[in-house]
Amino acid sequence: MSPAYLPARRERLAAALAPSDAPLVIGAGEPVPLPEGSDQTYPYRAHAEYVFTAGGDCAGGVIAYDPREGAAGWRSFVPPVTEAERVWCGARPREGEDIGGFTAWLNARAGRRIAALGAPVPGVEADPAASDAARLACAEVRRPKDAHELELMERAVHATLAGYARLPELIRPGITERALQIELEAAFQHAGADRTGYGTIVGAGPNAAVLHFEPSERAVAPGDFVLVDAGAEVRRYVADVTRTYVAGKPSGFQRDLHAAVRQAQERAIARCVPGAEWKQVHLAAAIDLTAGLVGMGILRGQPESLVEQEVHALFFPHGLGHLVGLGVRDASGLARGRTRDPRPSLRSLRMDLPLADGFVVTVEPGLYFIPALLQDPARRARHCDTVNWGLVDAHLTIGGVRIEDDVLVRAGGPKVLTAGIPQALA
Numbered sequence: 001m002s003p004a005y006l007p008a009r010r011e012r013l014a015a016a017l018a019p020s021d022a023p024l025v026i027g028a029g030e031p032v033p034l035p036e037g038s039d040q041t042y043p044y045r046a047h048a049e050y051v052f053t054a055g056g057d058c059a060g061g062v063i064a065y066d067p068r069e070g071a072a073g074w075r076s077f078v079p080p081v082t083e084a085e086r087v088w089c090g091a092r093p094r095e096g097e098d099i100g101g102f103t104a105w106l107n108a109r110a111g112r113r114i115a116a117l118g119a120p121v122p123g124v125e126a127d128p129a130a131s132d133a134a135r136l137a138c139a140e141v142r143r144p145k146d147a148h149e150l151e152l153m154e155r156a157v158h159a160t161l162a163g164y165a166r167l168p169e170l171i172r173p174g175i176t177e178r179a180l181q182i183e184l185e186a187a188f189q190h191a192g193a194d195r196t197g198y199g200t201i202v203g204a205g206p207n208a209a210v211l212h213f214e215p216s217e218r219a220v221a222p223g224d225f226v227l228v229d230a231g232a233e234v235r236r237y238v239a240d241v242t243r244t245y246v247a248g249k250p251s252g253f254q255r256d257l258h259a260a261v262r263q264a265q266e267r268a269i270a271r272c273v274p275g276a277e278w279k280q281v282h283l284a285a286a287i288d289l290t291a292g293l294v295g296m297g298i299l300r301g302q303p304e305s306l307v308e309q310e311v312h313a314l315f316f317p318h319g320l321g322h323l324v325g326l327g328v329r330d331a332s333g334l335a336r337g338r339t340r341d342p343r344p345s346l347r348s349l350r351m352d353l354p355l356a357d358g359f360v361v362t363v364e365p366g367l368y369f370i371p372a373l374l375q376d377p378a379r380r381a382r383h384c385d386t387v388n389w390g391l392v393d394a395h396l397t398i399g400g401v402r403i404e405d406d407v408l409v410r411a412g413g414p415k416v417l418t419a420g421i422p423q424a425l426a
């Protein structure tokens with residue numbers, strides 16, 4: 001039986017595609033074999049645009065829609081279950097029409113421009129303009145989360161919370177980053193996760209300043225920062241959370257750095273209201289973080305002016321966040337008609353759009369001591385007057401702090417979905 005939420009979701013997409021007459025094809029994609037030519041594949045994830053319109057994964061599946069046929073124009077083609085799949089994987093019959101019928105569907109629409117989403121579908125010659133328009137429409141429809149999506153996200157958050165609840169007792173000198181990852185991920189799965197939503201990040205000491213650090217066998221040392229960025233996935237919906245701890249007693253400097261990030265995050269979350277421009281929320285957080293660094297004596301000057309000079313990017317070299325839900329970046333990107341802001345500190349923002357009711361956004365400010373940036377002679381020369389380089393050099397291996405929560409934007413005010421995960425440093 002097709003899930004009850006699908007008709008409304010497809011209706012919203014059909015309305016967003018109008019008045020285009022182009023038939024729409026959305027491919028799930030095929031499993032990708034490992035390069036060595038064995039019978040193994042990379043873990044399969046159907047394209048998010050397929051999952052959104054089909055209500056689940058199905059390798060080789062195709063969703064097709066003909067706008068001339070209204071609500072009856074939605075079709076779902078799936079590959080028949082083979083004997084080998086039944087024998088090796090215990091595959092069950094799939095709901096949908098046999099994929100063999102897709103060619104006839106396509107041929108019946110010969111001569112019309114086809115809009116293609118998802119993974120490429122063999123035999124489909126996509127019209128680039130119609131496909132681009134459909135992709136934008138689909139992103140706009142995906143951004144506000146429906147009740148079913150929010151329920152799956154709640155389950156992902158629940159599992160994530162169970163994992164983070166284990167950390168305070170585990171973070172002690174001697175435990176390795178890898179051991180922390182294993183315990184965290186096991187707890188996610190015991191609490192209902194299918195898997196993690198992205199590669200778990202655990203960085204101790206200087207590794208806490210590596211934005212996407214892959215946990216190593218490094219043992220946590222007394223007084224280390226330990227940064228953990230991880231989230232559970234449930235039926236393709238993910239949470240994305242970061243907490244930073246100290247193993248043992250935090251120094252005053254560590255406390256101040258953590259407090260600066262925490263305060264900037266609290267203020268940024270309050271700004272997550274419908275209509276707020278994400279770029280402005282990002283810039284306001286950059287100013288708050290910079291004010292924190294000025295307060296600590298690391299930077300000199302007016303925070304607004306320092307951000308204009310892009311000094312903040314030495315310590316906060318990433319965007320404030322992104323949409324999260326169906327995948328860790330969900331349908332982030334640019335609002336209709338926008339191009340990337342070319343300013344060095346803004347061109348890597350994962351999105352540039354106004355927030356709206358129902359969006360779920362990560363709010364993840366951070367302050368890091370990254371030797372690759374802070375030891376760069378050109379940057380040191382450019383910012384020689386505004387940075388207290390002596391103080392920076394004294395803390396070059398301290399790592400960094402990031403705090404990240406998932407926030408539901410609502411007309412009544414932001415709701416922090418991950419508020420149950422304590423932010424305490426020690």
Ligand code: GLY
Nearest residue numbers: 198229230240241
């Ligand atoms: N949680 C990792 C990231 O957002 O890049």
Ligand code: MN
Nearest residue numbers: 240362364404
């Ligand atoms: Mn994130």
